[in-house]
Amino acid sequence: MSRKWVVAAAVAAALCVPAAGISHGNGLPTKIGKGEGQLNLIAWDGYTYKQWVNPFEKATGCQVHSKFAGSSDEMVTLMRQGGGSQYDGVSASGDASLRLIYGKDVQPVNVNLIPDWKNFVPQLKSPAHNTIKGVHYGVSLQWGPNTLLYNTKLVKPAPTSWSVLYSPKFKGKVTVPDNPIQIADAALYLSKSKPSLGIKDPYELNSTQFNAAIALLKQQKPLIKKYWALASDEIDLFKSGDAVVGASWPYQKNTLIADKAPVADTIPREGATGWADTWMMSAHAKHPNCMYKWMAWVSTPKVQAEQALYFGETPANPKACPVMNKLSKGSAAQYHCGASASYFNSIKFWKTPVAACGNGQNDCMDYTKWQQAWTQLKG
Amino acid sequence: MLLLAPPLLAFGLVYLASLVALFVSSFWSVNPFTTEIEHIWNVDNYKTLWEASAYRTIALRTIGIAAAVTFADALLAFPLAYFMARMASARTRTVLFIGVLLPLWSSYLVRVYIWRLILNHDGVLNWTLGKLFGANIGIAYTNWAVWLIFTYVWLPFMILPVYGALERVPQSYIEASRDLGARGWMTFRRVVLPLALPGVIAGSIFTFSLTLGDYVTPLLAGGSSSQFIGNVVYDSVGISNNVPFAAAFAAVPLCVMAVYLLIARRLGAFEAM
Numbered sequence: 001m002s003r004k005w006v007v008a009a010a011v012a013a014a015l016c017v018p019a020a021g022i023s024h025g026n027g028l029p030t031k032i033g034k035g036e037g038q039l040n041l042i043a044w045d046g047y048t049y050k051q052w053v054n055p056f057e058k059a060t061g062c063q064v065h066s067k068f069a070g071s072s073d074e075m076v077t078l079m080r081q082g083g084g085s086q087y088d089g090v091s092a093s094g095d096a097s098l099r100l101i102y103g104k105d106v107q108p109v110n111v112n113l114i115p116d117w118k119n120f121v122p123q124l125k126s127p128a129h130n131t132i133k134g135v136h137y138g139v140s141l142q143w144g145p146n147t148l149l150y151n152t153k154l155v156k157p158a159p160t161s162w163s164v165l166y167s168p169k170f171k172g173k174v175t176v177p178d179n180p181i182q183i184a185d186a187a188l189y190l191s192k193s194k195p196s197l198g199i200k201d202p203y204e205l206n207s208t209q210f211n212a213a214i215a216l217l218k219q220q221k222p223l224i225k226k227y228w229a230l231a232s233d234e235i236d237l238f239k240s241g242d243a244v245v246g247a248s249w250p251y252q253k254n255t256l257i258a259d260k261a262p263v264a265d266t267i268p269r270e271g272a273t274g275w276a277d278t279w280m281m282s283a284h285a286k287h288p289n290c291m292y293k294w295m296a297w298v299s300t301p302k303v304q305a306e307q308a309l310y311f312g313e314t315p316a317n318p319k320a321c322p323v324m325n326k327l328s329k330g331s332a333a334q335y336h337c338g339a340s341a342s343y344f345n346s347i348k349f350w351k352t353p354v355a356a357c358g359n360g361q362n363d364c365m366d367y368t369k370w371q372q373a374w375t376q377l378k379g
Numbered sequence: 380m381l382l383l384a385p386p387l388l389a390f391g392l393v394y395l396a397s398l399v400a401l402f403v404s405s406f407w408s409v410n411p412f413t414t415e416i417e418h419i420w421n422v423d424n425y426k427t428l429w430e431a432s433a434y435r436t437i438a439l440r441t442i443g444i445a446a447a448v449t450f451a452d453a454l455l456a457f458p459l460a461y462f463m464a465r466m467a468s469a470r471t472r473t474v475l476f477i478g479v480l481l482p483l484w485s486s487y488l489v490r491v492y493i494w495r496l497i498l499n500h501d502g503v504l505n506w507t508l509g510k511l512f513g514a515n516i517g518i519a520y521t522n523w524a525v526w527l528i529f530t531y532v533w534l535p536f537m538i539l540p541v542y543g544a545l546e547r548v549p550q551s552y553i554e555a556s557r558d559l560g561a562r563g564w565m566t567f568r569r570v571v572l573p574l575a576l577p578g579v580i581a582g583s584i585f586t587f588s589l590t591l592g593d594y595v596t597p598l599l600a601g602g603s604s605s606q607f608i609g610n611v612v613y614d615s616v617g618i619s620n621n622v623p624f625a626a627a628f629a630a631v632p633l634c635v636m637a638v639y640l641l642i643a644r645r646l647g648a649f650e651a652m
Contacts, residue, residue: 073620099620103415172517224603226520233599240499242519368409368621375614376433378606 028110036287041066042078042090046311052303062290072096079105085284088291093275094129094350095181101137106280108135113292116299116317123344124316129351130278138280139295144313145274145347147265149248162189162268164245171223175237175246178227180374184273186213192270202348204357210365214373251312271346405626424627438631441607445590448529449583456537464545479535491599494528520602528600529590537582544578580648591632608632
């Protein structure tokens with residue numbers, strides 16, 4: 001074989017890998033069969049804690065192997081590896097779930113096989129980020145809001161609007177996440193402060209609305225100390241006083257308060273964006289029965305409460321609220337467990353922006369455009 | 380010859396083939412709906428790179444900071460390397476060598492985080508400045524911080540080749556220069572510096588290319604305008620799953636390095652490594 005052929009063969013081999021075939025799951029199962037003995041999961045760190053995994057293994061005989069992912073994008077990448085049959089399920093957040101559905105990486109599930117599903121808060125039974133035209137592609141798990149975090153000593157009076165993130169008053173002391181989905185936060189603020197733009201859903205933006213959000217973020221840029229990439233970055237910034245106001249998660253506030261930092265958080269009057277996670281089953285799952293058993297298990301009130309307290313988020317199943325209070329007094333109210341519809345509706349949950357808007361037209365900016373705009377914004 | 384075959388084959392497959400794959404994939408695109416790669420040939424990625432001013436700014440920032448880091452490292456490394464190679468006793472030299480190499484044994488991340496603590500709003504630097512002059516500087520989370528940290532982190536990679544080049548300057552040349560009436564400065568300028576220059580260029584290849592390809596320091600210690608080429612590549616792969624665009628942007632530092640290496644070869648850097 002001549003040298004030319006060796007190189008050609010190597011290149012051909014390198015190019016063939018991504019071309020693995022895609023097939024689709026068939027009709028929905030009507031009952032859960034016997035467990036296959038194994039279950040391979042991709043999860044957020046802390047979502048498969050031994051406190052509720054060990055009893056599950058004992059009860060079902062399904063041995064759980066979990067791989068922790070650091071970001072939604074890593075989850076999507078892992079789900080596609082090796083033709084997609086390596087993992088049975090993933091705890092996808094709303095900004096990853098649509099990508100997995102449209103990429104045919106996950107399969108529809110029969111929610112009637114999940115006894116606790118009917119107890120879920122109505123908004124999480126068939127949310128837009130995991131249910132398409134009435135077909136369920138997973139079972140909701142937990143949720144939480146993206147909050148406005150501020151230093152109680154230096155930011156007075158306590159802010160009630162996201163406008164503090166866009167006003168020069170705290171120039172050089174503002175921090176927001178380094179994430180394209182942050183464009184939705186600007187859009188949410190604009191939906192209230194500039195109603196003439198007609199923004200209904202901060203994830204469905206036509207080019208005019210999108211450009212207005214980008215213009216607002218450009219105006220915000222000189223005020224920013226740092227776009228934080230890791231939760232620990234924001235914790236450091238608030239601890240050292242390099243930032244006094246920023247967009248955050250409840251987790252940072254809990255950690256900072258445990259460290260006795262003078263911070264508080266709020267959901268401003270414009271509402272907030274938020275995340276809602278879903279257990280989804282791979283389109284090529286090798287252990288579907290164990291996956292169904294797992295989805296049923298993590299929906300039960302006890303496991304929902306344990307996970308909510310361990311991670312600092314809110315259960316989809318309101319029957320978990322009394323259990324939370326039993327485990328840690330007052331925690332149900334702290335995490336808005338069983339929140340009222342009005343609180344829930346004030347939160348716009350993350351979902352992947354796609355070109356097909358709710359209005360039936362294809363004029364919305366898709367996620368690739370969001371990402372490129374974000375990169376160019378940071379410059 | 381037989382012994383050489385496995386490493387050569389590995390080099391060819393792992394290194395060159397992956398570069399070819401990188402180049403080829405930069406002419407593909409992703410489906411915006413599913414973010415899956417579509418194997419349709421086009422030059423859209425390069426067009427975006429050329430047309431959007433943000434990417435030009437990012438490329439120039441990366442190259443500019445890499446050059447500034449290289450310059451600062453050369454200035455810092457030369458006197459130290461000169462002292463180590465030509466003036467220090469054997470014992471002092473050993474101590475200095477250990478001192479230069481020791482930081483390389485600790486994690487890169489740890490060193491970046493330590494600098495972040497030093498430069499913080501209420502960090503050691505501002506505390507000291509406050510005690511001494513009642514002043515403080517806000518370079519935390521700026522490009523200055525990025526430059527400073529890179530200069531610190533890559534300094535050993537400059538010191539070692541410069542030391543090697545200086546050590547190889549024969550003592551007899553310097554004596555001959557003196558015999559011919561050249562003073563210390565003249566000898567340094569006309570004899571030592573030209574002979575040591577290939578070492579500086581060799582060191583600059585390391586400091587320049589290491590800075591050019593890095594994305595961790597800008598991510599952790601940079602401010603609101605500190606993106607490097609590496610950060611855009613990382614985000615394109617990690618966030619939007621747009622591997623073709625990442626490949627296209629990754630081709631830019633490759634071209635910069637190719638030009639740099641050609642110039643370095645002209646200046647005799649490869650003989651000094």
